[in-house]
Amino acid sequence: MKACIMCGGAGTRLRPLTFERPKPSIPLLNKPSVGHLVEHMSANGFNDIIITLGYLGHNIQEYLGDGSKFGVEVRYIYEKKKLGTAGSVKNAEAALNDGPFLVVGGDHVMDFNLREFYQFHRKNNSILTVGVMSIDDPREYGILDIDVGNRVHRFKEKPSSGEIFSNLASTGIYMCDPQVLDHIPKDRFDFAKDLFPKLLGVGEPFSAWMARGHWNDIGNATAYRQASRWMLDNIRGTEIAGHFHIKDARLNGPALIGTDVTIGSNSALVGPIVIGDNTTIGDSVLISPYTTIGSDCHIDNHTSLLSGIIYDNVEIGAHTSVSGSVIDNGTVIGAHCVLENNTVIGPRVTIGDSVTVHSGVSIWPEVIIEGGEVFKNLLNTAYDTHTDGS
Helix, strand or coil: CEEEEEECCCCHHHCCCCCCCCHHHCEECCEEHHHHHHHHHHHCCCCEEEEEECCCHHHHHHHHCCCHHHCCEEEEEECCCCCHHHHHHHHCHHHCCCCCEEEEECCEEECCCHHHHHHHHHHCCCCEEEEEEECCCHHHCEEEEECCCCEEEEEEECCCCCCCCCCEEEEEEEEECHHHHHHCCCCCCCHHHHHHHHHHHHCCCCEEEECCCCEEECCCHHHHHHHHHHHHHCCCCEEECCCEEECCCEEECCEEECCCEEECCCCEEECCEEECCCCEECCCCEECCCEEECCCCEECCCCEEECCEECCCCEECCCCEEECCEECCCCEECCCCEECCCCEECCCCEECCCEEECCCCEECCCCEECCEEECCCECCCCCCCCCCCC
């Protein structure tokens, strides 16, 4: 079976984490999220994969290669300009015109039964089938009104109060027949904004498949942490890749531990957690469930890491508390610091001793903070400052 993964977006809403990687390369459990997606698609029988690339697309191509290590064949099509979601798929038409194909965003994290989705589409005589889920608050999604036969009769993108006629929200995952490409121009065109109204306008039947399971995209820091939390919940036991040095410490799994990891005396680690290779954790360190730590990190004594996502080559000083934060590569954080919930720290940031970073603050790459409290985002004008868009 064939699939198209859209990986062209710039990931501006996830800045500062996407200045040096595209959104599908954001780490989940210490490996690019697109790797988890391709593994799931392979397990569901989608072994012929077309990937549309744009912003920093070479990172994705270098990681996935020809797909053989994932049990699939991967081909790449680059976009020379922004084409929108449907336009991106149209740009890959030559590789998608020989049978039904799945369309999914490169930043999606899910456990849907995609084989069931494929079979549903084949039996339902539609040129397009939308994967939908019931969402408590669908105002940030496109909602669909369907009948008992799963035919779509109405669609509304991001409804406001008084317009919410359904809580069935589009996941942005589609099964398509090649004929749907005839309705997409060779220009910027989106599935939700442009294609769905066009299909309804001309009376072309399309359907909805009600999905079961977990799904989100990592479009912002909150969704990213939710995706990480769900994937950590899937760890069932404790796996240690290689040398593991632990002295008078407590490890209550589940956990995935890399090689040459050292845990100091009187430290407590409670899973699910992930720790990368060559990482050192000092004495009397507390690591709570739903924490991931990358490779070559150093966590000093008497520090607390509570549900954070720590990338590679990060140093965190003694008596520091990190709660629900994301910290990018090469950042150094001093002693006696506090990073409050939902802070996002870019790569190669330097934070001095006794600094408090307040909740929801983002710090751009290579910023230096010598002391005090940080109440608002700190930008670096050497980098783009926009955070709207994809």
